Amino acid sequence: MAKAVKEVARVPVWCKLTPSTTDIVAEARASFNAGADAIVSSNTFPSLPPIDPETLEFEMNVDGYVSSGGLGGPAILPLSLAKMAQMTQAFPDKAFSGIGGIADFSHALNYFLLGCGTVQVCTAAMLDRAIGPSVIKALNEGLAAFLEANEERGWKTVEDFRGLRRDRVVTHSKIRRPDGKGYFGGQDAPEGYAAPQAVEKA
Numbered sequence: 001m002a003k004a005v006k007e008v009a010r011v012p013v014w015c016k017l018t019p020s021t022t023d024i025v026a027e028a029r030a031s032f033n034a035g036a037d038a039i040v041s042s043n044t045f046p047s048l049p050p051i052d053p054e055t056l057e058f059e060m061n062v063d064g065y066v067s068s069g070g071l072g073g074p075a076i077l078p079l080s081l082a083k084m085a086q087m088t089q090a091f092p093d094k095a096f097s098g099i100g101g102i103a104d105f106s107h108a109l110n111y112f113l114l115g116c117g118t119v120q121v122c123t124a125a126m127l128d129r130a131i132g133p134s135v136i137k138a139l140n141e142g143l144a145a146f147l148e149a150n151e152e153r154g155w156k157t158v159e160d161f162r163g164l165r166r167d168r169v170v171t172h173s174k175i176r177r178p179d180g181k182g183y184f185g186g187q188d189a190p191e192g193y194a195a196p197q198a199v200e201k202a
């Protein structure tokens with residue numbers, strides 16, 4: 001599909017991927033191999049509305065019935081970041097555009113730090129007079145304030161901090177664990193139990 005579009009397109013072709021896949025890196029690889037100029041991610045995540053505990057009805061329904069629908073907005077920011085990190089690590093020299101859960105610059109910054117050169121907004125824009133004038137204004141102002149706050153680092157554009165945290169995403173085995181006594185297998189320190197009694201030796 002991307003190849004067919006690329007053959008006739010006179011503008012750059014960006015492929016937007018669904019996150020509803022086991023290995024999104026494989027999808028990105030196929031897109032780049034077909035000539036895609038950039039990858040956009042994420043599309044919405046498959047979801048169902050929660051069930052109201054009193055009425056036992058889905059919060060949104062038609063005659064009591066629901067179908068799986070795409071979820072966007074704040075809930076998908078961490079999910080979408082995980083997908084994006086997989087791809088920007090696999091293809092650090094390729095172009096990526098981040099979307100999913102962005103409503104202000106602090107959200108967008110995540111995507112930039114993981115390696116995206118641009119970001120996009122859907123849900124927050126829809127909630128902002130349907131086209132997002134305030135959201136876009138706040139994003140631009142947030143970027144300007146961030147650059148100003150980091151002036152001493154010499155940052156002037158997104159390119160100056162793009163990908164700065166891309167390599168901080170590692171496998172579980174590379175995460176340092178506390179050693180010795182203070183570590184309770186990743187659980188909180190034991191609470192509510194009597195401290196072990198000292199046993200007096202006879």
Ligand SMILES: Cc1cc2nc3c(=O)[nH]c(=O)nc-3n(C[C@H](O)[C@H](O)[C@H](O)COP(=O)(O)O)c2cc1C
Pocket residue numbers: 016042043044070071072073074076099100101102120121122123124
């Ligand atoms: C109501 C609605 C309609 C959408 N329609 C499209 C569409 O036609 N094409 C598309 O690529 N993505 C579409 N999306 C997905 C969004 O562009 C976006 O990828 C997703 O919602 C995540 O971003 P967000 O958290 O900013 O909403 C739609 C999303 C919503 C909520």
